[in-house]
Amino acid sequence: MPAPKVPTREMSNQAKLDFLVDLHSNGGPSTLYGASLQDLIDDIPRRVVKSKVRRGKDLIDLDQEIADNKSISLRIEATLAGLVAAVAALSTGSGMTPEAIKAAIKEAVDDSLDHLTVTATIQAADERK
Structure with a gap:
């Protein structure tokens, strides 16, 4: 009271x-x-x-979700760097420059992200279930 x-x-x-x-x-x-x-x-x-976020049907601690997303981001960065290097090596004889390849990849990624929607719900700690 x-x-x-x-x-x-x-x-x-x-x-x-x-x-x-x-x-x-x-x-x-x-x-x-x-x-x-x-x-x-x-x-x-x-x-x-200690707030919870929804991943599918599960509630995950926010700190775990942040750590998982950081790990995924690092793997994606490494994969993209490898793909850029591989495409650059393959395109040596085609006349494309690594800069043109990077620009094409950036444009494709930007186009994909334009359609991305994120929804977040924030609750007080005592409202978690």
């Missing part, structure tokens, strides 16, 4: 200072989980990273 609201005009300056110091350091019924503001601020990274 939230703490009763007291209009600040009815509080002395000392009471206001005491309230702010107490809120910052100790928290209380007027703050989330009764935690101090400093503890709530310190807890933000944990609550964000």
Whole structure:
């Protein structure tokens, strides 16, 4: 149950200072989980990273999803570098330059990404199921 609201005009300056110091350091019924503001601020990274994202029908921890996507991105970069090198080697006799090949690949990738749609849902940590 939230703490009763007291209009600040009815509080002395000392009471206001005491309230702010107490809120910052100790928290209380007027703050989330009764935690101090400093503890709530310190807890933000944990609550964000422990958020869930949907992968198909499964809920995955956000930090795992980020790590998986980083690994996939590194593999894709390596694959693309290998493909560019292979096409460059194959095109030596065709008159195409590596720059022209890279430009064609970039254009194809940009065209593909134009049609990409991403949907994200962000929930507070206590709403996860």
